[in-house]
Amino acid sequence: MSHHDTFFMDEDYEDARNEEEMMDEDMDDDEYKGVLDGTVTAPPPSSSYIPNPIDPRFEAVELTDIVVNPSVKVGPQDFVLLKVLGKGGYGKVFQVKKTTGQDTGKIFAMKVLKKATIVRNQKDTAHTRAERNILEAVKSPFICDLSYAFQTGGKLYLILEYLSGGELFMHLEREGIFLEDTAAFYLSEIVVSLEHLHEQGIIYRDLKPENILLDAKGHVKLTDFGLCKETLDAEEKTHTFCGTIEYMAPEILMRCGHDRAVDWWSLGALMFDMLTGGPPFTAESRKKTIDKILKGRLTLPAYLSPEARDLIKKLLKRHVETRLGAGADDANEIKAHLFFRHLDWDVVYAREIEPPFKPDIQNDEDASLFDTKFTKMTPVDSPCDATFSLAENNPFAGFTYVAPSVLEQQNNIIMSKPRVRRSNPTSDDAMQ
Numbered sequence: 001m002s003h004h005d006t007f008f009m010d011e012d013y014e015d016a017r018n019e020e021e022m023m024d025e026d027m028d029d030d031e032y033k034g035v036l037d038g039t040v041t042a043p044p045p046s047s048s049y050i051p052n053p054i055d056p057r058f059e060a061v062e063l064t065d066i067v068v069n070p071s072v073k074v075g076p077q078d079f080v081l082l083k084v085l086g087k088g089g090y091g092k093v094f095q096v097k098k099t100t101g102q103d104t105g106k107i108f109a110m111k112v113l114k115k116a117t118i119v120r121n122q123k124d125t126a127h128t129r130a131e132r133n134i135l136e137a138v139k140s141p142f143i144c145d146l147s148y149a150f151q152t153g154g155k156l157y158l159i160l161e162y163l164s165g166g167e168l169f170m171h172l173e174r175e176g177i178f179l180e181d182t183a184a185f186y187l188s189e190i191v192v193s194l195e196h197l198h199e200q201g202i203i204y205r206d207l208k209p210e211n212i213l214l215d216a217k218g219h220v221k222l223t224d225f226g227l228c229k230e231t232l233d234a235e236e237k238t239h240t241f242c243g244t245i246e247y248m249a250p251e252i253l254m255r256c257g258h259d260r261a262v263d264w265w266s267l268g269a270l271m272f273d274m275l276t277g278g279p280p281f282t283a284e285s286r287k288k289t290i291d292k293i294l295k296g297r298l299t300l301p302a303y304l305s306p307e308a309r310d311l312i313k314k315l316l317k318r319h320v321e322t323r324l325g326a327g328a329d330d331a332n333e334i335k336a337h338l339f340f341r342h343l344d345w346d347v348v349y350a351r352e353i354e355p356p357f358k359p360d361i362q363n364d365e366d367a368s369l370f371d372t373k374f375t376k377m378t379p380v381d382s383p384c385d386a387t388f389s390l391a392e393n394n395p396f397a398g399f400t401y402v403a404p405s406v407l408e409q410q411n412n413i414i415m416s417k418p419r420v421r422r423s424n425p426t427s428d429d430a431m432q
């Protein structure tokens, strides 16, 4: 039974709902009247859709590139497949061991994406480049580290740090709901991760329990940057969505452009899920779920503390400008909320708060916290017939990457800023 199914079947929740039904003053039925019958195509005007260009904290950043030393050639042959960890829209994620050169014996996660599937949707080519670029640019203890990226004729490979603690989703499903202190720990690490991304002009967009992984010690690492928005450019608001929608902000679903406040809505949906056992707005069909996100009643169970209740309501504001975190102060508005009153944020940044669940990991290769549905599979990176011309207009040129840390150790790093594009796209692809 999935985590979300549990939500509907939990009788305690039904009882709690009967005890207290809360109608957020922000959520009266008139607010989105017309949205569902098609007469309204845009959300209420919102000043916070436009990032303040003079606020240096939210300036769009130029993502720089690394000119890799072409002598560091890494490819699929340098890794042995150990396990399947997960499957996504474009391919599989494997647990692998590096068998050659630097990092020999080290365990990584290898995300394999099929070019053919990506090319079918032109927009996703940009997404995939974004994922690689973002992972390269956004080094943070709270973000999954990228060590290598390479490509073959038909596939793209991301070699990521292996996060043995598994998905937060799994812990949430196992526990049903979290105690408020447990939720505060995860939420606090997520808040500082999102703050870090926002400071670099990146909107995460796809916050959900499946995308929050835990390291061996139980600390949070964000992964899956496939849907990320690379810059906070007022001219260039994103109009696409796909995948799980339960945690998505109304303004994304209405395809009217959105800004970093969408991540704070998702944080509210995630917080609600952690404390009640399911997302705040969900239904049996995608359309009905969207209807609920746009105009459904927010029902808060009576057992929530006043602080938790208040924070959820302030994050799940449909009027973006009234949402906590939408102001110029971004994460600071959330960090100052009473729900987090017991936390010292300096200790959060230092990752020194004791994680509530210490993953039971026996060794570096331990994959016991991943779904056996995947880990029982025989790991095969199936040969791919399709080969993309690496000559002109190759959308995947420049994908190949070796982490600076790897290069630094070889004293061979050359940094370039801004990005230098080479005329021959094959020259920076170590593996074809």
Ligand SMILES: Nc1ncnc2c1ncn2[C@@H]1O[C@H](COP(=O)(O)OP(=O)(O)OP(=O)(O)O)[C@@H](O)[C@H]1O
Pocket: 085, 086, 087, 088, 089, 090, 091, 093, 109, 111, 144, 160, 161, 162, 163, 164, 167, 210, 211, 213, 223, 224, 225, 226, 227, 243, 370
């Ligand atoms: N670095 C990692 N360490 C361990 N497991 C990982 C790692 N990255 C991904 N996984 C596992 O693989 C699953 C799928 O990964 P991910 O969400 O990045 O791919 P996806 O769902 O295909 O993403 P996309 O939305 O780009 O299609 C994750 O939910 C997780 O269980």
